[in-house]
Every structure is written in C-alpha cells, then in structure tokens.
Amino acid sequence: MDVVSPELNSLLPDEIMDTEAIIMDDDPPSESPAASGQSQPSDDSPVPMDTDVPAVPEIVSLCSDAPPTQLTQAGTTPTGSTLCSTTSATQLLLTSSTVSSSSLTLRPATASTLTSTTPKTTSSLSRVSLTSGGLQKLSAPFTLSANHQIILNKVASSPGADITRSQGTTTTTTTPGGQQFMVTAIGKSGQPIVLQLPHTGSKSASVQGLGEAKANPQHFKVVTVSSASQVSTLQAQQLKTVQIAQKTQVSSAGPIKFVFTKAVNNKGLTAQTSVSNVITGRVLSTSSPVTPPRTITLSETLGSSSSNKIAISPLKSPSKLTVVSVASQVPNSPHKSVSLPLNMAHLGHQILLQQSTSTSPAKTMKPVQTVTVGGVGAPQFKTIFPLSTPSNVQQIQVPGSRFHYVRLVTATTGSSTGHAGSPITNSSMTAKPMVVNTTQVRMSVPIVPAQTMKQVVPKPLTSSGQVLTTQTQQRLIMPATSLPQIQPNLTNLPPGTVLAPGSGNMGYAVLPAQYVTQLQQSAYVTLASSSGFSTPTGIQTQARLPLNGLSTSGAAFRPRKPCNCTKSQCLKLYCDCFANGEFCQSCNCTNCFNNLEHETDRAKAIKACLDRNPEAFKPKIGKGKEGESDRRHSKGCNCKRSGCLKNYCECYEAKIMCSSTCKCVGCKNFEESPERKTLMHLADAAEVRVQQQTAAKTKLSSQISDLLTRTTPAITSGGGRMPYTFVTKEVAEVTCECLLEQAEQAELNQQPQATAERMILEEFGRCLMRIISSAGKTDCPSINC
C-alpha cells in the first residue's frame, strides 16, 4: 500500500483532509434506507454533543464544478485519494456505500434535527423524496433551491433530549434521478446543510443527471451554513472548496467528484492558508490567500481494492498527520454500514468515512473510520488508522490534549459472551456518549448501540487478517477488552481504558495516541485480545512490540525519555510513560507492567489512578484563553527548596510561571524574577549554542555527503576527477622528493631552520598547485621539482 511519507505528510496544509475512505455508494436507492438504518443510532443513544463548538459560519459544498472564483484544483489530482476539508468546529461525516447509482452520504456533524427550513435566499423549486427508513425522522424533507441546492436547515436544539434524539440523525434523500443523499446530523446545532446540485441548466436536469451520469464525473455540492440566515451571506471569498474526484470500480458508476465548499472562519485563519493536492497518497502543498475561495481537490480511485490512502490535514493547528493505508475490504463481507459518530469540540474536526463496494452482494462496509482534525494549541499528531481490521477500530483524537484517546477497539473474537450478529439486550451496551474533557479540548464520543456496532465487523485484510499496514510498515492490531469499571470515568479516558463494557462482544479500548504512535513505531505488532476485563483469563493478548526499536516520524514529533522505574512496575504515575499514557518502550525500567503483556494489570492501575484522581491523566499544563502565555499548571507546584527554578518544579519544567495555584515556598519563578531571567538567558544561550552546533554538524555532514556524492561517480567513471584523486602513490612520492630536495637545498646553503621550513612549505604549495592544475587535464599530472 502506498502511504504518504512523513516528509510529505509534514507538508500537509492545515485545511486539507484527505481520505480515500470515501467510496461511492453504488447500492440501489432502494437499499439505501437499510444502509442508512444501519448507521442510524438508536433513539436511546445519547447524543455525543459538545456544545462548546463555536458557531462558525461554515459552508461545505460538494459541487461538480467549482465556481470560477474558486481555486479549483479538480482534475489536477490523480485518482487514488480523497480529500476532505473542514474548518473549525466542523464535523463532517461522509458515508458512502457503494451502489450502482453512486449515492453519497454526507453527515455533517450537528446535533440538531434536520428540518426543511429554507433560507430566504433560496426558493423551493422541488421537493426531494425522502427515504428515512430506519433513520431518525426528519421534520421536513429537503428543499431543492433555485441555485441547485438542497437545503437542510437544522433546528437549533437544546442540549437536552433533542440532542439526544438527533444524534446520528440521518436523512436520505432520493433525487429524481435516483440519486440518494443521506445526511446525518451529528454535530453542531442550528446549522443547515445545503446540498448544492450542479449548475447544469435546469435544476431538475441536474438532479436527473446525478443519477444518470454514471459514466461521467458527477459533482455534488453540499453547503452547510451555520445558521438559517447565513445562506445569503455566502460570499465567494468565504468559500473553501474541497473537491473530491472519485472513481468507482463499478462500470456503471463513473467518477464522481465532490467539491466541498465551506465558509472560512476568518478569525481562525491566518493570512495564508495552504491547499494541498493529494496525488495518490502524496500531498503537495501550495498556498493561497485566505480571502479567495479555496478549492481542494483530490481524486479517489475506488477501483483499486488493494490500497486506499488517507491523508488528512487539519484546518488550524500545525498538526502533524499520519497517513496510513486503508486495507482493502472483502467484497462479501456481510456487514452493513454503521456510523459511529464522534464529535469534536473546540475547533476540532471530524470526518467519519464509510465505504463499501458494489461488488458485494450484501452491503459491505468498512468499519467506521474516524478522523479528527484540528484542535488548538500545540502541534498535534494526527493519526488515521486503517479500518479494515479484525477488530473494530475506532479512533478518537483529542487535539490539544495530552492524551489522544485514539482508538475504540471492538472485540470480534475471544471468549466473551455473544457473537457478532447476536442481539444484545444488555442495557449497558446501549450507546452512551462519552465526553472527554480536557483542559484544552472537549470531545464527545458516542458509542452506538452494540447491536448496531456489532454490525460493523471489520473486514479481514487482504493480506493478513491479523495485521494492519500503517504508515511506516508497522502493523497494528488493537486489543479489545472491556473495562466496565472505567466507563464511569470516561470523561477522563485514561490511556488503555476500555470502553463499552458488558458481556457483549464489543469492547472499546481507548488508547492514547502515544500508544498508537508507539505501535506505529513497532515493526511488527500483532495482538489478539478478547473482551472482558472481568474475565482476565479470557484475554488473549499477543503483542510483539517493536523489533527494531527504530523510531519513525511519530517519535520525531515527540521524543520520549525512557523511564527508569524499579519499584512501581511502571503502573503508577511515578512513571512518566504511564503518566503520559504510553507503554514503556525502550525504557530502562525493571519489572515493567506497562505493556500489552500486562494489559489487565495496567487497566487496573489506570482505574486506581482515576479513582484517586479523576483527572490524573489530564494534562497538567492547561492552556490559557489567550494562548500559551497563559499556560498554567492545573494544580500548581509545591516546591520548597528549589525556588521553582529547577526542573524539580513542574512549572519551571514546563517553562511556565508559577501561578496563584502554586503552593511553592520561596518561588523565584515569576515574571520579574532576576534569577529566572538569568536562567532563561543562560538557557537561551545554551539553546543557541546547541542549535549552532547542530547546524554546523548538519552543514558539515551535508558538505561531506555532497563531496562524496560528487566524487564517487568521478572515481568510478573516470570522468571529472577531483584533484585529490590525482594524489596517487607516485604523486605523493614525487611530492615528498620535492620537499626533501628543498630541505637538502636549505641544508646545503646552511639556511636557518625557519627558512628551510618555509622553503619546504612553499614547495609543498607548488606541488599542490600543480596537482590541482593537473586535475583539469586528462593526462596524469606530472610533478617536477
């Protein structure tokens, strides 16, 4: 599988999210309701809403042809990848199940119920039939506007029961041409969604074309507006377009291009924003001004069942991104699509992607892939994991959080009760929202009902059912054990926490991003685990942690110091690895239990820590409202002897000032402290020196490398030889004879030693010059004294 290299990955612009997980739905329209029903969480499922999402006017559009004012890169991107882009506080869930008519499911993240409230600027020209089988009912059908838009105006809902009901709300719209739109609202409330149809003549014609143009690229445009009154405010310069060109392997379904046009939150953008082309998993960055509408284009070739590449770029924070391959799916997988919506708050973004192939007689859907993009604060490490895995993998990321509660893993094997497909009536399995609260990011993680979830059975990999290929040839399979005791503390989601407890076969292991990173660094990680924390004996874990120990790009992002724990078994917060939610790896610890081999003990330890302090795994250094300058220790330090000017002090170590929350004695870690300033100056000077040394080393290394590069072919080929290559043994001997001759001359003339040395050196210089001058000649140098 091709993956985006870390180098290219680093070039990913903020605004780009790319994934190939989007696959056109080729299911017949009649089957769509069923499919959407699968992805529809039950009414009992509380809505994982985080209402802190800022109400940023946003426009997301899928259109066939980018407006002239848009910087469209459609067509320039080869197939093989899909790119999505969202702006802050936008959560877009794309679900596409493959049908012959290439229907597309869009799930804008919103918590509100979709209604037919039409903005003033649009006029209802036609109604789109609504098929909501198995879905949350909509208050009204979509409205096709005059400008080829399907307006899905969502009603702002209270954070109460409405949100709960609206969670996962999915609307399926069938156009006259048989095209289906399935829109699920799982995100911000009060945000209408406009499905903008291509501007191809009459509206009906364009709608019809959507269903008919199977052999031609099809374009959809979906526009979401933050409020019902915002449609008229859509301005060209506010549009950000992401165009997704997609080809299906189904002959009847031609390439379909999606153009996501989205309003840009000017406040959250810098003067320059980046737009990337994703070319077969490779991302090339370009830049464009913010004010003009931005079009991000990517193409996806669904015909290839071997590799689906995902590239995602967050909108805002300079987040790092991991692009991993999506394992191909098995056509005959009997599982239907299920969406597992996740919500991100605070500028977080999320895209849930589902896909299936049309070749499967039954609806086959990849497990939900969740991509969370964005966030605030420090650079984030974004990870996208393959979906096709024997264990149902969910990924949750918390931008800005010390812990990236990354993965939900479902157990599909093991000795736990129940089997996939068997109904689960245990109420404990009912979907519940998990709100992750950190000082920087709040995240809601809804767990769809187990009955639904278990329909998302990962498809085996084409190559191996036990491994997943990730960015750097690591293979990862996540454990799926349950830990019921921890669920009450889901707001803290400790590393390794296992979600979705109960007797069901679906467990959700929440692991920190660091863990994922660690596993990514592993050359080979194979793990099979059964669910049931209560039955530890049932846990079958096989983990082969890194064989080579070599770090990858992930390690480069955040180097980790190995711990040296001896007595804590690395299962207490004394251990930095454990405290950071990491498994010990390449540490110097003894009797370490902070690994997969001791998953049970580790889970217990996590629970114990959370019992003592529910915020034990939260970042200690919170982010202030006005940026890093306001970072402060959540608890404050208690230093007594260090003056808070040594790394003993957690504040000083974090390079922040002590605050009123500190209980330190004799604190010198305040703004005006002369001692602190002195230390800072020294530290800065030391840092400068280090940087200079590093730069010098780098330069020297580069020069050496360059020299070798230039000289090696010369030596081997014989052409363009460097001067020193002429210093053969004979030349050296002749040179030495010349030097000796000078020495003898000086001795014969009874010259002083200094004069003799000078004569020798001068002769040596002449020899060198002759050697150098001879280098430019084809003949061998002739050195004569």
Next chain:
DNA sequence: GAGTTTGAAACT
C-alpha cells in the same frame, strides 16, 4: 556512575 536532592504521587 554513584550518591544526593527534590517534589509529586501514594499512602495513612
């Protein structure tokens, strides 16, 4: 590298 210091975490 060994020993000491330090303060957070854990414990009572």
Next chain:
DNA sequence: CAGTTTCAAACTC
C-alpha cells in the same frame, strides 16, 4: 485534608 512515605527524576560530585 494533612502528614508521612514512596518513588523516580533531577541534580551534584
């Protein structure tokens, strides 16, 4: 919640 102990990192020599 306060005092004590444990622990591992930071620091010193």
